[in-house]
Amino acid sequence: MTEQRSAIVSGGSMGGLFSGFALYQHGWDVNVFEQTAGELKSRGAGIVAQPSMLRYMEEHDIISDGEITTETNRREYLNRDGSVERKFADSMTFTSWDAVYRHLRGAFPDDRYRMGYEVVGVEQHGESVTVEFADGTEKRADLLVVAEGGQSDTRKQLLAEPSPEYAGYVAWRGLIDEEAASGNLIEAFENTFVFYEGENELILGYLIPGPDGETSRGNRRLNWVWYDNVRDRDRLKELLTDSRGIEHEFSVPPGELREDVSGQLHEKANADLPDCFSKVVTTTPKPFVQTIYDLSVPKMAFDRVCLLGDAAFVARPHTAAGTAKAAEDGISLADALGNDEITSALENWEETRLEAGERLVSEGIRMGESYMDPN
Numbered sequence: 001m002t003e004q005r006s007a008i009v010s011g012g013s014m015g016g017l018f019s020g021f022a023l024y025q026h027g028w029d030v031n032v033f034e035q036t037a038g039e040l041k042s043r044g045a046g047i048v049a050q051p052s053m054l055r056y057m058e059e060h061d062i063i064s065d066g067e068i069t070t071e072t073n074r075r076e077y078l079n080r081d082g083s084v085e086r087k088f089a090d091s092m093t094f095t096s097w098d099a100v101y102r103h104l105r106g107a108f109p110d111d112r113y114r115m116g117y118e119v120v121g122v123e124q125h126g127e128s129v130t131v132e133f134a135d136g137t138e139k140r141a142d143l144l145v146v147a148e149g150g151q152s153d154t155r156k157q158l159l160a161e162p163s164p165e166y167a168g169y170v171a172w173r174g175l176i177d178e179e180a181a182s183g184n185l186i187e188a189f190e191n192t193f194v195f196y197e198g199e200n201e202l203i204l205g206y207l208i209p210g211p212d213g214e215t216s217r218g219n220r221r222l223n224w225v226w227y228d229n230v231r232d233r234d235r236l237k238e239l240l241t242d243s244r245g246i247e248h249e250f251s252v253p254p255g256e257l258r259e260d261v262s263g264q265l266h267e268k269a270n271a272d273l274p275d276c277f278s279k280v281v282t283t284t285p286k287p288f289v290q291t292i293y294d295l296s297v298p299k300m301a302f303d304r305v306c307l308l309g310d311a312a313f314v315a316r317p318h319t320a321a322g323t324a325k326a327a328e329d330g331i332s333l334a335d336a337l338g339n340d341e342i343t344s345a346l347e348n349w350e351e352t353r354l355e356a357g358e359r360l361v362s363e364g365i366r367m368g369e370s371y372m373d374p375n
């Protein structure tokens, strides 16, 4: 009988949970460590549900067929006055970050998901890897999966370069509970993926399930994303300083925008956007902001340690594939490891995943530059 192999996963979001789940399915003794101590909430909002990710979740009974998704069957591009400039048939499937997270968490053994553990150091020695946590404790395993997202500190220990590169624009985002939406606001988005393209700005909106994946009318949420050019670094710094005066590097979470920043957002919405979108933006209870940046690593495998998901490649959200990429990285990792020797299996896995990551980042840059003037 072969001995059970052990893995530590650093980061308990999409990449961490998909890889943890897939490794567990393949018989690994796996533990996921997430630095956040409380519930991981409001991390993201709506996401396009890529078929590969949904298929995996259905095949592994994480969700049942059609669960946690909403659909649209047409796209509409609006004029500034709110009339429809063009429309066409287009099928899209959406879900939400929290619904995917909660279902994955529910399917992964609770005693193997540890919160409040920040990985601060990594050391490899021949046949194993030792991880040090912020509280000074250490754990040893055969494999370390680094799924720490775009700002991963462990990546910085493994690779001096690269660092995330700001793309010159931000995404304002928000959610409105269908129940709380005023008047006929939701109607414009029923079965419809709605866009407005202004000069150097793009806003889009669609309905997503509730936080537990609820899809019935009244329980869904309206999700919007507004891309906005912010080239001036001082202005960026101002936007990223929250209501407590804390300056963030990449995003200000829901509910923490400064009042003057929310006020400016509302003013700009009223000045720039068609009526239905300005209503959406100005009635969103907790808008938030994320900077858009690009990140590509030259290497994902380091003997017994690997980087995956956003810790390795951050593709602009226009690709709508960051979550699916994190899922595919994790699922393919477990498949590639099989019963093979770890370091060579990681090298083989790296070859295909590097290519997939590079392709997606380039696609995101191309798409972003077609909407937003990079200069």
Ligand SMILES: Cc1cc2nc3c(=O)[nH]c(=O)nc-3n(C[C@H](O)[C@H](O)[C@H](O)COP(=O)(O)OP(=O)(O)OC[C@H]3O[C@@H](n4cnc5c(N)ncnc54)[C@H](O)[C@@H]3O)c2cc1C
Pocket (backbone or CB within 6 Å): 010, 011, 012, 013, 014, 015, 016, 033, 034, 035, 036, 040, 044, 046, 047, 048, 117, 118, 119, 120, 147, 148, 149, 150, 152, 153, 154, 171, 173, 225, 290, 308, 309, 310, 311, 317, 320, 321, 322, 323, 324, 325, 326
């Ligand atoms: C505006 C916008 C729209 C988007 N839209 C979509 C979309 O439609 N579809 C889509 O698929 N994707 C979308 N994305 C991208 C998607 O959110 C990410 O690709 C995805 O969340 C990456 O998952 P991850 O697990 O790799 O990283 P993250 O979700 O960033 O998670 C990393 C986790 O690691 C933890 N962590 C970090 N450091 C440590 C440490 N040292 N020790 C322990 N834990 C640690 C963090 O707390 C965090 O929970 C969008 C992104 C943006 C900004």
